[in-house]
Every structure is written in C-alpha cells, then in structure tokens.
C-alpha cells in the first residue's frame with residue numbers, strides 16, 4: 001500500500017538492525033486518516049471471506065482492527081497480554097514472546113468471545129518472527145474458531161514469520177513488506 005510505504009519512509013525510524021519505530025503515526029500518535037485507509041484496504045482484500053469477527057492483540061493492533069471492523073461491520077476482540085500464569089478456566093491462553101520487549105507473556109482471550117461459529121480475521125501492526133501470530137493460532141485452535149486470514153500493517157520480510165505462515169497455507173496479506181532496512185541505506189520495500 002503506497003500510502004503506508006510513503007509514511008514509513010517519511011516518519012519511520014530504524015533502530016539498530018531490526019526494529020522499525022513508527023510512533024509518529026501508528027504506535028503512539030495515531031494518524032486516523034491513514035488507519036482508515038488501511039482498514040478500507042483490509043476490507044477490500046478480505047471482504048468476500050465471510051468474516052464475522054476481527055481478532056487482534058493489545059495494544060497497537062486495536063486501532064487498526066477497529067478501523068477495519070467499521071468496514072466489515074463486525075466486532076473486534078483483542079487478546080490481552082498478562083504476566084499472570086494463573087488465568088482461570090474461563091480463558092483461552094497461549095504462551096508467547098514479545099519481540100520488542102524481549103519477554104515472555106501469556107496471551108489470553110475470554111471463552112465468551114470465541115467459538116467454532118466464528119470466522120476470524122487476525123489483524124496486527126507488525127509481523128516479525130511470528131510469535132504473536134502463532135500464539136493467536138494456538139488460541140483459535142483451542143476455541144475451534146476458523147482462521148480466515150491474517151492482515152498485517154507492516155511485515156518485516158527479512159524475519160521469518162511471514163514465510164512460516166505462508167508455508168502453512170494461511171492467507172496472509174501485509175500492507176507493507178520491508179525487505180531490508182538499515183540506518184545508513186534506509187528502507188527497501190518488497191515489490192508486489
């Protein structure tokens with residue numbers, strides 16, 4: 001999505017070799033018009049798939065998921081991140097690892113909000129190694145809900161999450177794929 005690539009080029013900050021900071025429009029301050037366009041694009045890509053619910057992970061996925069949900073006219077459920085091991089029996093729970101914080105956490109979703117009747121689109125802000133996505137897959141499996149596809153705002157194509165998910169046959173659509181990036185040479189996007 002050209003508009004998103006342009007924003008990343010203009011306002012993204014490359015930290016070290018593998019972190020892209022987009023606090024100016026996505027992860028701290030939010031460019032509502034840009035996110036609205038992203039929501040519209042996810043709708044264009046997945047509109048014929050019978051999606052009845054969008055699942056995301058707190059906190060940065062929520063704004064994008066909500067924008068998309070307006071177009072699909074479906075609810076958003078966001079997985080919560082907890083450091084408590086004991087979450088009780090009323091939640092689906094999967095272990096994950098935060099790429100940005102370098103810490104393990106439990107991803108939890110109440111059993112009230114996922115069931116085998118659901119056709120789910122999972123939306124997130126970034127895809128790196130795929131830890132968050134694999135924890136979501138685990139939770140969906142426990143719930144019996146059907147994963148229709150994954151929509152990612154920014155995929156870092158030089159990390160292997162996207163490759164693994166596509167090899168599993170999952171329909172993964174990323175609005176921008178960073179092929180390579182460095183503080184000295186900037187960012188190259190994958191040509192679609």
Ligand code: 5GP
Nearest residue numbers: 018019020099126127128129130131132161
């Ligand atoms: P993964 O689980 O795929 O390894 O990493 C994805 C999660 O880590 C996303 O939900 C996102 O919050 C965070 N993340 C991974 N890479 C980046 C990055 O380069 N920049 C930012 N802002 N977040 C990232």
